[in-house]
Amino acid sequence: MIAIYARQSVDKKDSISIESQIDFCKKEIIENEEIKVYIDKGFSGKNTERPQFQSMLDDIKSGIISRVIVYKLDRVSRNLLDFSNIIETFKKYNIGFTSCNEKFDTTTAMGNAMLSITMVFAQLERETIQKRITDSYYSRGSKGFYMGGKIPFGFDKVEARIDGKKTSMFEVNSEQAPITEKMYELYANTNMSLGEISRYFNEKNILSAEGKAWDNGKISRMLRNPIYVNADADIYLYYKNKGCIISNEISDFIGTNGLYLYGKRDRNKNKYNNVENQTISLALHKGIVDSNTFLLCQYKLDNNKQIKNSGKGKHTWLSGIIKCGYCGYAVSAVTNYKGQKYFNCRGKTNLNICSGHSRTLYVEDIESMIEEEIFSKADELRNTKMKVAKENKETNEIKLKILDIDNKIENLFNALEEGNSLTIQYINERITKLQNTKNLLMEESKKIIIVNNAKKSTEEILKNIDNWNELDFDAKKQVSRLFINKILLKDDEIKIEWNEI
Ligand SMILES: [Zn+2]
Known part of the structure; x- marks a missing residue:
């Protein structure tokens, strides 16, 4: 299958429409082969974080694409290093690549020669950066941090000579x-x-x-x-x-x-x-x-809120989260001469700082009260589908904001080409600021994705709650810890601090 990739960032005067891009690409096709069209509208070519572009890469990796056609090279990427990485991927999967505008066609000898030149420049840029990294590495006189300690899992330490200087560095361990x-x-x-x-x-x-x-x-x-x-x-x-x-x-x-x-x-x-x-x-x-x-x-x-050390207590699945409501120390389950289990404040027995409870609080009673609370909390959770919908809306809003910033940056880039040195400095500052805001927004949207993943695990917890009576001691312990951060136990009051799920 042949892939046609078209991209357009919003309101750019000189930019050619998606439809005409596709028309141009189609002219390059002689064979009677199936076509799949990928369109990213409103995305800039600064990086490759574009949904349809990524989906095209997925298709390439799964082997259903034989050739990629674009209208112009910058539709793929405006960044030389990104561009050369993509070309490497094309090569790896044996993908022919054609750009109509520049007559850049890797299925021809001339196209391949041009490609080689492009790759040489990209490589040169990469080497310049590597050189800078090496220089700054030495100038800090930074011996020590890679030498000391153990070699991290995944790496070997090898002797290396860089710019005539002897050093050692890590190398990927293939196993x-x-x-x-x-x-x-x-x-x-x-x-x-x-x-x-x-x-x-x-x-x-x-x-x-x-x-x-x-x-x-x-x-x-x-x-x-x-x-x-x-x-x-x-x-x-x-x-x-x-x-x-x-x-x-x-x-x-x-x-x-x-x-x-x-x-x-x-x-x-x-x-x-x-x-x-x-x-x-x-x-x-x-x-x-x-x-x-x-x-x-x-x-x-x-x-990830670290789940508190659950304690070794085998007398109740509440051990580890249940505390004395008067002094805050743990309460532990002890057995009396009749074989009944009750809670004992460690602040009283071990430290003598708590006057303790004035009535006997039996483990069985407290456990069944907490169980009821967990069941009703689970019901509450089942009714939060509305909330999920709201979060999806939030992600969309963030995406739109990011899109807006991308457009602003792209426009500033265009303005750069015509600017004098004063405006260039101003524009560069603006771009840096916008870029920072964009990165914060992207972080935010990634967080929301994680929250949504957590929602999925909530469903699993709820399933466990449905089978509560069949759960063994350890499973009850685990599930209760997911729900509850802390339980404060007083004579006439039990206070539960729920985890945010
Ligand atoms: Zn106490």
């Missing part, structure tokens, strides 16, 4: 890198928890870098470590917004290098969960994970 990718993919695109992901790998007898089994902490550190990401401008902005010090220019974030995260930190805090005031530097090695997948994982981890 471990696909596992790393899989880990990111599972967390970004499924509802699997960190625990479920570690079980997934442990069951397959895949060991961590230390040759041990995976656990939540190890998986979370893997997903947080920017050493794995092919860092592009979105990644730059993510860390900038988090308060990191970034030692390279945003223009050097071209989606090819991994990152080092280092700097002083509070020993008590997880290095990756609080990155404020830590330094981010482009590394010499190639990353493993694409920027979009990496960011989805970060947003999800940022939003």
Whole structure:
């Protein structure tokens, strides 16, 4: 099948209509072959984040496309590096590529020669940037952060000589890198928890870098470590917004290098969960994970309220979340001489700071009261379909705002071509500001996607609630923790703090 790709950004005077673009493309087709047309209306060619363009790439990867035709080269991309990446993809899948306007046709010898020249320039630009990355790497005198500590899972350490200087750097380990990718993919695109992901790998007898089994902490550190990401401008902005010090220019974030995260930190805090005031530097090695997948994982981890340590209590599924309503310390279930279980305040028994409860609160009674509350909360949740619809509307509004910004930026770009140096400076500032707003909006819309994913998992929880009586002790414990953050127990009052679901 032949793909025709047409793109038009809104109100551009000189721009040719979608319909005429398609007509031009059709003239290039001699064979009597099936055509599929992809149209992105209202999208600029600055990057490749265009829905129909992406869907065309998907079709290419699935093997149903043999040739791509566009009206003009800039319909594919206005960015040389993006353009050459796309051409690489075309090559990889053996796709013929024709651009009507420039008579650029990779099915001819001349077209291929032109293509080679384009690729040489793109490569030159890439090498210039790599050189800049290497230089800044040395000028910081930054020995140490790649040498110290263990080699991260997914990489090997190799000796390298760059510009005559001897150094060592990471290199992708071909056995471990696909596992790393899989880990990111599972967390970004499924509802699997960190625990479920570690079980997934442990069951397959895949060991961590230390040759041990995976656990939540190890998986979370893997997903947080920017050493794995092919860092592009979105990644730059993510860390900038988090308060990191970034030692390279945003223009050097071209989606090819991994990152080092280092700097002083509070020993008590997880290095990756609080990155404020830590330094981010482009590394010499190639990353493993694409920027979009990496960011989805970060947003999800940022939003992930750690489920509190559930405690080892085997007497009640409430242990870990149930606290004394007077002193705030945990209450534990103890058994009296008659074999009845009741709650005991640890603030009283262990610390003697609480006067405790003046009546016996039996575990069985409290459990059944909480059960009732969980059931009615579940009913409440079933009636929130309206809310989901509202959120979809919000995503649309954000998309429209982004579209509007894209148009403004595109218009400014056009104005740049005619401007004098004074206006150019002004326009550049405007563009930077608009770009920042756009990135915030994109972050916002990604968050909403995550919320919607969470909604899906809510449905699963609700199914569990329907079968509550068949759930075993651990399952009840798990489900109650998803709903409840904390229960405060007083003699005559039970206060439940619900989680936001
Ligand atoms: Zn107490």
